């Protein structure tokens with residue numbers, strides 16, 4: 592049980608209130624403080640340190656040196672853990688907006704939510720499906736891996752890419768019961784046979800049809816298949832449409848994803864998603 596008030600990490604950008612006085616320039620973006628990726632401090636009114644409810648963890652680095660970050664909401668020792676991945680393909684940005692809305696929400700008691708806006712920051716920066724080496728990071732996993740050509744180039748071998756290795760190691764450590772991986776543009780929730788209730792809740796909350804996602808001949812080495820074949824938890828692919836509105840993503844998809852997870856985990860109580 593945590594009683595204290597969560598103190599968020601210091602902002603990485605500082606309002607330049609002295610701009611008119613010439614004391615600072617709008618072109619200067621202050622570097623992130625050294626402790627920006629350390630766990631934030633849980634204030635407990637001067638008592639002993641308690642478990643933190645917020646953490647920013649750098650789980651790896653992209654080929655071009657960009658950080659891959661995971662944001663934790665909720666205590667680390669919660670009974671139910673879930674991971675939401677905003678994007679693995681850099682040209683599919685809808686899930687990033689959902690992930691950002693979720694990471695800015697409040698922790699839910701008894702529940703750990705890890706949010707990763709992207710594991711492909713190079714692709715996101717360039718607007719490409721693949722990482723900086725042209726590898727489709729959702730074809731680079733060791734489950735049923737096969738050599739595939741562009742645009743699904745699967746790399747030279749399973750886990751050839753630092754981004755997929757970083758997420759693999761993260762998932763193996765966290766072992767979430769639920770993983771939601773956002774994509775576009777097929778407007779559907781992929782069927783995950785083990786937990787039909789979870790996909791049904793996602794389908795209802797996100798207003799997306801459940802569908803067996805068929806990608807003829809190129810569904811090799813995917814993250815969700817890898818996770819589902821090795822762990823007790825369930826990883827689900829959620830495809831938004833081509834152009835979902837920001838209002839839908841932040842106002843419906845973000846809280847709806849959380850409700851679907853909580854409903855399936857049978858976490859009860861006064862769970863609410865602030866913000867969003």
Ligand SMILES: [Zn+2]
Pocket residue numbers: 679680683773774775
């Ligand atoms: Zn995708």
